Every structure is written in C-alpha cells, then in structure tokens.
Amino acid sequence: MTLSEPLFVMEGISKRYGGVVALKDADIAVRSGAIHAVLGENGAGKSTLIKIMAGVVAPDEGRMLLDGKEISFSSPAAANVAGIVCVFQELSLIPDLSVADNIAISKPPLRFGMIDRRKQRQIAEEALARAGASDIHPSSLVKDLPLSRRQIVEIAKALARKPRLMILDEATSALSQADVERIFGVLKRLRAEGLALIYISHRMHEISELADDCTVFRNGRSIESYKAGTKTDQQVIELMIGREYTSVFPPKPEQRKDRPPILSCRDLSWDGRLSGISFDLKPGEIVGIGGLDGQGQRELLLALFGVLRDVKGGIEVDGRRVTLRSPRDAKSDAIAMALIPEDRKTEGLLLPMTVRENLSIAALDRVSSRGVIDRALEERQIDDLLKLLAIKAATIDMPAAALSGGNQQKVVIAKWLMNQPRIILLNDPTRGIDVGTKQEIYVLLQRLADAGAAIIFYSTDYAELIGCCDRALVMYDGRIVRELAGAEITEQELVGGALNIGAHQAQQRIAR
Known part of the structure; x- marks a missing residue:
C-alpha cells in the first residue's frame, strides 16, 4: 500500500441517540503517513465520529474499511487489536497508580503469573521516550503530576499499544507551549514513520502547522475535505459555522478611571508558589492573567476563592479587609465571587x-x-x-x-x-472548545463587564489576552513580573513577561 492510498475509510456513517441525529452520512478517508485534521464546532459530530472509530459506539448506518476490507468493532479492545487507538480529551488515567501501571494497564507483562515490574518499567520508559517525555519517571504517581504532564502520559499510553492509526482529541489543550512543541515533534516523527494520525483541535495555528489533510464537519455532516494549506483560516471557519465569520473579539469600551477597586490584593503569598502578589480590580474591568503554564496562575485564583489554606497577605473587597476561609465565604452575598474552574469535567x-x-x-x-x-x-x-x-x-x-x-x-x-456574581474568576475557560463558542464567550464576558462585573481572566492563548482584556498581569515563578494596559498588551510584551526577558528579546524569539 502506498502512502497516497487510504488506510482507513468511513462511508455514509450515521448515528442517532433517540431523536437526536449525531452523525448523518459522514465520510472520511485517512492515509498512512499523514496527519488528518477533523474540524468543526462542538456538537458538529466529531466526538461521535471518533467514538465509532475507536469502537466505543456502533454506527446505525454506513461502513468502515481498514486496508480496503470492511470491518466493525464490538468494543474499544477490538479497535485496539486492529491498531486503532484514541487519546480522548478526557483523561483515562487512574490517579493513584504509577505512570508505568497506567501505561501498561490494558496488557501488563507477566512473569510466572505475576506482573513483571522490570519489563513494565521498560515498556513505560520506551513509550515515554517515544512521546518526548523521558523526564517523567515511570514510578511517579499520576496524581502528583500536573495536568499537562498527565496528558503526555495519556499519549505515551496510546503509543505503548503500537497503533497503526492514532486519534488525538484535543490532546494539546492542557499542555504548556513547551510541551505542545515537544508533542508536535513527536507527531511529525510518527508521521514520517508511516503512522496515520487523526488530529482534532480548535487551535487553527496547530492545524496549519501539522495537518496534511482536513475534513470539516457541521451539524453531524462531513461538509468538505481538502488538502491543508489550500484554504484560509477565514474560509475554514466559515465552513465550520455555516455563516460569514465576523470579528472574533467584541470592541472594548473606554475604561472609567474614576471607579474605586472592587477587589484589591496586597502582598499575597502562599507556600512558595505565590509571592508578593499585589493588584487592584475595578468594576467593569477585564484583567487578564498571562505567563507560561504553571507559574502560579491557578494558585492565585484558588487563593482568591478561599480554596487554599494559610494564604499570607491581604484581600480587600469594596475597600474593606476580608478573610476568605472557604468558597462559601467567597460566594457569599457580601463578596459575590465566582470561579470557573480549569477542568469542566x-x-x-x-x-x-x-x-x-x-x-x-x-x-x-x-x-x-x-x-x-x-x-x-x-x-x-x-x-x-x-x-x-x-x-x-x-x-x-x-x-x-x-x-x-x-x-x-x-x-x-x-x-x-x-x-x-460581582467578581468572576476564569481559569482558561475556552480550552478545548470551538471557535464559534469561544466567540460567544468573549461577547458574554464583555456584556458582564458592561453590566459592572469585575473579571479576572487567565488564558494560555495570547490572542485572548490581547483581544479581551483591558489590562494584563504576566506571572513568572509565582510573581507578577509585568503589568500591561491597553495598547501595551502585545504578543511581544506577553512573551517577554512569560519568559522574564525584555520585549526586544521576545521579538527575536517570535521571529525565530
């Protein structure tokens, strides 16, 4: 079979759940040695499509071909045997087990009827190395790893099964930029080795960098397949949403400088992960939190919402000192705070x-x-x-x-x-959702701010900080190292703060 021939084909696939049509006459053809991007809004049918591919659910109509032969899967295990493995957006790892246990959990190596720990560790080390994560120790407990490293373990777990077709569903949505670049290198190497890859992401720049082929889904139907690079982002988005795509971000109103702050932090510190955090937040203002993943942004939001214990420093609401011992205190009528967490699931x-x-x-x-x-x-x-x-x-x-x-x-x-709520804390709220829904959330945030809500918006996407926020606080090593306002919020300044370097050096890094 040449690389141009499809390894896996789905023709006329339909699936209904009661009266809801999840897929209707969907088609896709995936080549070996190619990365095939599947694009579409949430609810377009992508999740149902990959569940059928992975043997999680059976189609009502249509057929699937592998190597030109018609196949069907009664279970995910049957799909795995055929060489089809899926890395779902929701992690399937068991937190209290080690990395090695998780990677080999479906088929642990045995010796005299017992798990061969030495062989299991070897399998884990090889899978982690193939995933570009040799720095993760196989004996580490999954629960002790940050979310970004757990996602890489999930990918290593899939690679340990030696797949012919690997499906990645928003596999980089929880990763830091450094981890994303590492995974990109892994995927490109796997493509060169002849592996077929299906890649689902709502980040258009990732599609542009990785994909060879693309298929757009909308309302459960496959709308169009095309070679990557033959359509502009604008054209792709319009195929996804079925209408002309207007400006991504709503216009920012002019800020009133005479408003007193609703929330003030003074020298907030916690457990070596937050140090000397001070800032004010005014009603009607959207303040972004930037920086590389894991620099204290999540801890800052949890400290403000009363989740963390032994937080040092002061928090003021409406000019008076408050003590937040629990989320109940934070969401009380006197404070009226809300936290939109990182992981919706x-x-x-x-x-x-x-x-x-x-x-x-x-x-x-x-x-x-x-x-x-x-x-x-x-x-x-x-x-x-x-x-x-x-x-x-x-x-x-x-x-x-x-x-x-x-x-x-x-x-x-x-x-x-x-x-x-009067004060709204958002922890990367658009991670893993489609461009149409993102736009709706951006409009909603601006409407809430216009109504007087004060918003803190942590995002790993520089474009969101630039497009949505009136000010941006960039964190590095648990500190605020740069505060930007208005036209100062640029990619160069955000990258410079994230790396704790000057904007000129950041510009040189971006150019490279």
Whole structure:
C-alpha cells in the first residue's frame, strides 16, 4: 500500500441517540503517513465520529474499511487489536497508580503469573521516550503530576499499544507551549514513520502547522475535505459555522478611571508558589492573567476563592479587609465571587446529574425557601440563562455528560451566573472548545463587564489576552513580573513577561 492510498475509510456513517441525529452520512478517508485534521464546532459530530472509530459506539448506518476490507468493532479492545487507538480529551488515567501501571494497564507483562515490574518499567520508559517525555519517571504517581504532564502520559499510553492509526482529541489543550512543541515533534516523527494520525483541535495555528489533510464537519455532516494549506483560516471557519465569520473579539469600551477597586490584593503569598502578589480590580474591568503554564496562575485564583489554606497577605473587597476561609465565604452575598474552574469535567460539573441540577447546585439558597426548591423560580432563572448563553440542550433534565464540550462549558459558566456574581474568576475557560463558542464567550464576558462585573481572566492563548482584556498581569515563578494596559498588551510584551526577558528579546524569539 502506498502512502497516497487510504488506510482507513468511513462511508455514509450515521448515528442517532433517540431523536437526536449525531452523525448523518459522514465520510472520511485517512492515509498512512499523514496527519488528518477533523474540524468543526462542538456538537458538529466529531466526538461521535471518533467514538465509532475507536469502537466505543456502533454506527446505525454506513461502513468502515481498514486496508480496503470492511470491518466493525464490538468494543474499544477490538479497535485496539486492529491498531486503532484514541487519546480522548478526557483523561483515562487512574490517579493513584504509577505512570508505568497506567501505561501498561490494558496488557501488563507477566512473569510466572505475576506482573513483571522490570519489563513494565521498560515498556513505560520506551513509550515515554517515544512521546518526548523521558523526564517523567515511570514510578511517579499520576496524581502528583500536573495536568499537562498527565496528558503526555495519556499519549505515551496510546503509543505503548503500537497503533497503526492514532486519534488525538484535543490532546494539546492542557499542555504548556513547551510541551505542545515537544508533542508536535513527536507527531511529525510518527508521521514520517508511516503512522496515520487523526488530529482534532480548535487551535487553527496547530492545524496549519501539522495537518496534511482536513475534513470539516457541521451539524453531524462531513461538509468538505481538502488538502491543508489550500484554504484560509477565514474560509475554514466559515465552513465550520455555516455563516460569514465576523470579528472574533467584541470592541472594548473606554475604561472609567474614576471607579474605586472592587477587589484589591496586597502582598499575597502562599507556600512558595505565590509571592508578593499585589493588584487592584475595578468594576467593569477585564484583567487578564498571562505567563507560561504553571507559574502560579491557578494558585492565585484558588487563593482568591478561599480554596487554599494559610494564604499570607491581604484581600480587600469594596475597600474593606476580608478573610476568605472557604468558597462559601467567597460566594457569599457580601463578596459575590465566582470561579470557573480549569477542568469542566472533574471540577465544574457533576456529569451524571441533569443540566437542571448542575445549574441550580451553586445557587440552591436563591431558589429555595426553608429547604424546598421553588421550581417555578428555578425554571425561570434557568430559562433566562439558557437563552443568555445559547446553551443547546434537548431538555434541562438530560444528563450534563450528554452535552457537547462547548455546551458543558457554558453550563459551568451559567451555574455561577445563577449567583449573580460581582467578581468572576476564569481559569482558561475556552480550552478545548470551538471557535464559534469561544466567540460567544468573549461577547458574554464583555456584556458582564458592561453590566459592572469585575473579571479576572487567565488564558494560555495570547490572542485572548490581547483581544479581551483591558489590562494584563504576566506571572513568572509565582510573581507578577509585568503589568500591561491597553495598547501595551502585545504578543511581544506577553512573551517577554512569560519568559522574564525584555520585549526586544521576545521579538527575536517570535521571529525565530
């Protein structure tokens, strides 16, 4: 088989869940030795497509071909045997086991009926090296690794199965820039070795750098396949959303300088990870938090929301000193703070519970009296939020797990808006969601700011900090090393602060 012939083909694939059509007559052909990007908004059918490829669900109609022969998979294990392995956006690792245990968990090497620990470690070391992560120790517990390193272990786990076709679903969404570049190198090497790769990402620059072929999905249908580089980003986005794509970021209103701060931090420090953090946040202002991943941004948001213990320094709200011992203190009426967490699946939602229950859970005291929920009031507030955030749900009594990733993220945001917060903390809220939903969130943030909310917005995407924020605080090694405002918020300044170097040196790095 030559590299130009398809290794894996799906023709006329359809899948329904009750009355909901997830896929309709979908087609895709994947070549060996090529990276095939699958593009589309959340809810376009991408997740269902790869679940069918990986043997998680069976199609209702259509057929799949591997090496020109028709196949079907009764389970993910059957797909693995055929050489098809998927790295899902939601991690499948067991936190309390070691990296080596996780990598070899589906088929551990045995010796005299017992796990051969030496061989298992060797398998893990080889897989980690192939994933460009030799610095991760096989004996490390997964729970002790940051989210970005866990994602790399997930990729190593897939490579240990020696796949012919590897599917990566938002596999870089949790990675630092350094890790992303490392993974890019790994994927390019795997492509050169003849592996077929399906790559799903909402980051257009990643698609431009990696992809050889692209297929766009919209509303469960495959709209168009094309060679990478033959369409502009604007054209691709318009194929994805089915309409002309206007400006990504809403215009920023002129800031009123006479407003007193609603939130002030004074010399905030914690456990060696935060040191001397001081800043003010005014009503109607969106302040971005930048810097490389793992420089204390997450800890800062957790400290402000009362999650961390023994935080040193002072926090003032409306000019008076407050003590935040718990999230309950932070979300009280006197402070009215909300935190949109980093990982919607594990920190933001109770996936088996309904959309209704997830939306109400943080505001039960607002929709109940003497322990009894006022269902009419609850439904009015939920209906208002569904309309405000354009949440697509067949019914509010469906489980949150059944929503697309973008709609799940909207539910996380809506849940906290039920409390009518004055101060909103966002931890990388657009990670792993599509461009259309991102744009809706940008517009929502500006509307909340226009209504008087004060917003702290941590993002790993420089374009978001530039496009959304009135000011940006760049963190390095637990400190704020640079404060930028207005036209000062540029890629050069953000990169310079992130690397703790001058803007001229940052410009030279960008140019390279």
